Amino acid sequence: MSMTSKPIQHHPYRMTPLILLQVCCLLIAAPSSAAQGPLETRHSQNAEHVPISRQRHGSNHHLVGLGGGHQQQIRNRNLDSIDVDTLEELWLTEVSNAQMEAERLLQFEMSIPTQAPASVQTMAPFSAPTVAPPTVATSGPTALTNGCNGLSREDFLRSALSGVTSEATLQDANTPQGKAFNFLNVNDPLTQDICTYPTLELRYALTTLYFSTNGAQWVNNTGWLSGSSECDWYGVACNDGVNTSNITLPQNNLEGTLPDEIGAISTLTRLELFNNEITSTVPTGIGNLTQLEVLDLEENQFNGTLLTPEMLQLTSLVNLFLSNNQFAGTIDSDISQLSQLESFWVAGNQLVGSVPDALGDLTNITTLIMYNNLFDNSLQEAPFTRMTNLQNLQLWGNNFQGSIPTDISDLSQLNVLRLDFNFISGSIPNSVGSLTELTDLRLSNNLLSGSLPDTLASLSQLEYLVMGTNFLTGSIPGIFGNMTNLVDLDLSFASFTGTIPDGIFNTSDSIEMVYLNNNALTGSIPSSYANAESLTELFLNNNLLTGTVPSITAGQLDSLTEFTLQFNSLTGSMPESICNLRNDGGNLTQLMADCQGATPEIECDFPDCCTRCYDNSMDPTSSRRRRILEMMLFDANATHAR
Numbered sequence: 001m002s003m004t005s006k007p008i009q010h011h012p013y014r015m016t017p018l019i020l021l022q023v024c025c026l027l028i029a030a031p032s033s034a035a036q037g038p039l040e041t042r043h044s045q046n047a048e049h050v051p052i053s054r055q056r057h058g059s060n061h062h063l064v065g066l067g068g069g070h071q072q073q074i075r076n077r078n079l080d081s082i083d084v085d086t087l088e089e090l091w092l093t094e095v096s097n098a099q100m101e102a103e104r105l106l107q108f109e110m111s112i113p114t115q116a117p118a119s120v121q122t123m124a125p126f127s128a129p130t131v132a133p134p135t136v137a138t139s140g141p142t143a144l145t146n147g148c149n150g151l152s153r154e155d156f157l158r159s160a161l162s163g164v165t166s167e168a169t170l171q172d173a174n175t176p177q178g179k180a181f182n183f184l185n186v187n188d189p190l191t192q193d194i195c196t197y198p199t200l201e202l203r204y205a206l207t208t209l210y211f212s213t214n215g216a217q218w219v220n221n222t223g224w225l226s227g228s229s230e231c232d233w234y235g236v237a238c239n240d241g242v243n244t245s246n247i248t249l250p251q252n253n254l255e256g257t258l259p260d261e262i263g264a265i266s267t268l269t270r271l272e273l274f275n276n277e278i279t280s281t282v283p284t285g286i287g288n289l290t291q292l293e294v295l296d297l298e299e300n301q302f303n304g305t306l307l308t309p310e311m312l313q314l315t316s317l318v319n320l321f322l323s324n325n326q327f328a329g330t331i332d333s334d335i336s337q338l339s340q341l342e343s344f345w346v347a348g349n350q351l352v353g354s355v356p357d358a359l360g361d362l363t364n365i366t367t368l369i370m371y372n373n374l375f376d377n378s379l380q381e382a383p384f385t386r387m388t389n390l391q392n393l394q395l396w397g398n399n400f401q402g403s404i405p406t407d408i409s410d411l412s413q414l415n416v417l418r419l420d421f422n423f424i425s426g427s428i429p430n431s432v433g434s435l436t437e438l439t440d441l442r443l444s445n446n447l448l449s450g451s452l453p454d455t456l457a458s459l460s461q462l463e464y465l466v467m468g469t470n471f472l473t474g475s476i477p478g479i480f481g482n483m484t485n486l487v488d489l490d491l492s493f494a495s496f497t498g499t500i501p502d503g504i505f506n507t508s509d510s511i512e513m514v515y516l517n518n519n520a521l522t523g524s525i526p527s528s529y530a531n532a533e534s535l536t537e538l539f540l541n542n543n544l545l546t547g548t549v550p551s552i553t554a555g556q557l558d559s560l561t562e563f564t565l566q567f568n569s570l571t572g573s574m575p576e577s578i579c580n581l582r583n584d585g586g587n588l589t590q591l592m593a594d595c596q597g598a599t600p601e602i603e604c605d606f607p608d609c610c611t612r613c614y615d616n617s618m619d620p621t622s623s624r625r626r627r628i629l630e631m632m633l634f635d636a637n638a639t640h641a642r
Contacts, residue, residue: 148195154185156195161204164264176211176259183207189227199230202244205264206230209247213254213278220252243267250296251275258302263288274321275299287313296321298345306346307332317341323369324348336361345369347394352376360386367392371418378402379424385410392416396442399423404443409434416440420466423447428467430455442466444490452477452491461485468492468515476500476521480507490515492539499523500540505532517564518542525549525570530556537562541592544569549593549602551575562590566614570594570602579609 148156158167158181165177172178184194184204194200207225215221223233231238237246244265254276262271263285269292279301286295287310295317302325312334320341328350336358344365351373360383368390376399384393385407393411396418403426404419411417414435425447432441433455441459444466451474452467459465460482468490475498476491484507492515500521504514505528514532517539524547525540535557541564548571560581574593581588589611595604596613604610 151195153194157181157185157200160200164201164204164261165208176208176256177261179211180204180207180261183211183225188225191227199242199244201264202267203230205259205261206233206236206244206247208259208261212259213256213276218249218252218254239267239269246270246272248272249276254278256280258283258297260285262286265289266291268292269316270294272296273300278302281305282308282311284308284310286310289314291316293317294319294321297325298323300325302327305329305332306349306351307335312337314338315340319343321345322349326350328352330354331356331359333358335359338362339364341365343367343369347371347373349373355382355384357383359383363387363389366390366413369394370398371395372397374399376401379419380405387411388413390414391437394418396420396422401425403427404429404432406431408432411435412437414438418442420444420446425449427451428453432456433458435459436461438462439485440464443470445469448472450474452479454479457482459483463510464488466490468494470494472496474498476516478503480504483507484510486511488513491519492516493518495519496521500526502526502528505529505535509533511535512559513537515539516543520544522546532557533559535560536587539564540568541565542567546570548572549575549578551577553577554580557581559587561587563588563592564590565593565602566612567616568594568601569616572602574602574604574609579605582609582611 151159158170161170161181165181169175169177170181173182181204184200184207188194190197190203197203209215210221210224215224218224220234226233229238229241230236230244231241235247235249235252236244237248239245244267247265247268248270250272251274254273256278257280258273258278260283262268262283266288268289271289271292272294274296275298277300278297281304282297282302286292286308290313292314293316295314296319298321302322304327306322306327306329312332315337317338318340320338320343323345324347326349327346330353331346331351333356335356339362341362342364344362345367347369348371351370353375354377355370355375363386365387366389368384368387369392371394375395379400379402381402382400384390384395385405388410390411391413392415394416398421400419400422402424404424406429408417408429409431412435415437417435417438418440420442421444423446424443427450428443428448430453433453435441436458438459439461440463442464445468448467448470449472452472454477456465457477457479462483463485464487465483466488469492472491472494474496476496478501480486480489480501480503486507487510489504489511490513496516496519498521500516500523505511505526509532511532512534513536515537518541521540521543523545525545527550529535529538530550530552533556536559538560539562545565545568549565552575554577558581563578570593574591574595578588578591580586582591591604591610592612592614593604593610594601594614594616595606595610597615597617600613601616604613606613
């Protein structure tokens with residue numbers, strides 16, 4: 001018999017078929033007056049066949065009889081009354097019955113779950129033909145496989161994964177971990193032996209992520225929970241065909257929590273889950289991802305502390321994107337441990353307090369995005385100017401105070417500087433003009449005063465110059481001569497005086513939006529405004545402009561959509577060439593002027609030409625200035641409330 005299973009254990013008090021067979025042989029060989037002639041001549045076709053019956057009690061089986069009167073005769077060894085033919089028939093019967101009983105017992109023992117292979121071969125008793133034992137049914141993947149070191153599949157998985165997840169959680173079928181465990185144990189179509197699978201923990205961790213974030217409802221879950229390698233699952237990449245290096249599942253409708261088991265994917269270098277519906281704290285297991293270089297959890301509903309002790313262990317991080325979540329509290333001063341950071345995005349959370357000075361030690365950072373929080377540092381005490389590799393600094397929508405530091409010029413690589421929607425006061429330092437790489441400068445919605453510095457003329461790369469809603473005064477300087485890329489100019493809601501510089505419209509073919517409304521500008525509208533081929537919005541309302549509205553030629557201002565002129569001192573009629581921008585399939589949808597009242601200042605057909613008419617007599621200059629100040633205070637209060 002070739003078997004690797006444990007031997008069959010028999011009850012010590014039961015008579016087994018083998019013992020019974022030996023007894024029968026002894027009885028036949030014993031001297032008896034009834035024994036006559038050779039054995040082969042004593043066959044009787046009429047000999048009684050007495051089957052062996054068994055009674056089952058748990059796992060024990062007791063011999064209860066041979067049947068007929070022969071049982072008592074053999075047990076009493078009273079052979080005198082039995083003739084030789086009958087004895088021979090009895091012997092043959094019991095040999096056959098013993099063989100059958102041995103087979104049945106063996107089949108029963110094999111039906112009990114053991115650690116034996118499913119297919120077991122037995123040696124036929126004597127030379128008589130036997131019925132082969134049936135193939136033993138197993139409970140699927142829970143049976144033994146070759147690489148499980150003597151354990152069932154379930155026990156092996158429980159042992160192998162206990163270092164990742166507690167056994168109690170694995171056994172709870174209602175948890176994502178329990179569902180992942182059951183999948184690996186019962187339903188995984190993987191053809192490779194799970195007990196020798198080289199990335200079992202990775203497969204388990206990814207499966208847990210699937211169940212934890214409602215993978216069945218993902219936009220794309222191609223390949224997940226299939227029999228293929230997890231490297232072939234959608235959004236998963238492996239650096240060597242085996243170890244997972246990237247999980248990239250943005251905008252994929254992940255709903256639920258990020259499981260702690262994510263930490264089992266220790267080879268991960270990129271985890272990108274932005275723009276989903278994940279609602280949890282960042283799991284502690286994240287600290288195991290020491291090779292992680294990119295962590296992007298933006299646009300979810302993560303909450304709790306922004307930088308947990310575990311996250312501060314991710315010293316290989318280069319890009320950390322946590323914006324637009326529900327993180328609260330302050331930024332840990334131990335952030336300096338993340339010395340490799342180049343991008344740090346935490347905008348749109350509920351962060352408060354001062355930006356820690358230690359942030360200034362992260363001199364590799366090129367992009368710092370912190371807008372729409374409640375930071376309240378004085379800018380002069382904040383560490384930003386030490387971060388000399390900064391290219392993109394966005395601090396808008398906070399409660400930063402104080403003035404713009406003069407050493408802002410140290411950030412010579414800046415492309416984007418956004419300090420709008422804060423409580424920054426004082427004047428704009430001349431040193432801002434040293435930031436010649438700037439393409440986007442926005443200081444609007446603050447408490448800035450003084451004039452625009454002439455040094456801004458050096459910012460020839462500017463595309464966005466947004467300074468509105470401040471207390472800026474003086475004339476608008478002629479700083480636009482070199483700004484050939486300017487797209488958006490906003491100097492609205494301030495106290496600028498003087499005339500509109502020609503250079504605003506003459507220099508840049510790219511200018512699209514000009515907001516000069518709500519100031520105290522005087523003089524006439526420069527005819528050069530018609531040269532701005534890309535102009536879409538021109539707001540000149542609420543000033544002290546005089547004269548007539550300049551006409552244009554066919555083909556000019558074809559892109560114009562909004563033109564506001566109300567509450568000025570303009571006179572005359574709206575040029576037909578302007579009205580044609582509305583009537584001849586043009587793009588002009590909003591044209592507003594002082595064309596209402598008994599004596600309108602501008603004659604303009606409503607609604608064929610002007611879309612809205614105002615009575616300028618209802619808004620004298622004094623009340624206009626008051627309204628501007630009230631609006632500025634309203635904006636400041638709204639920013640503070642945010």
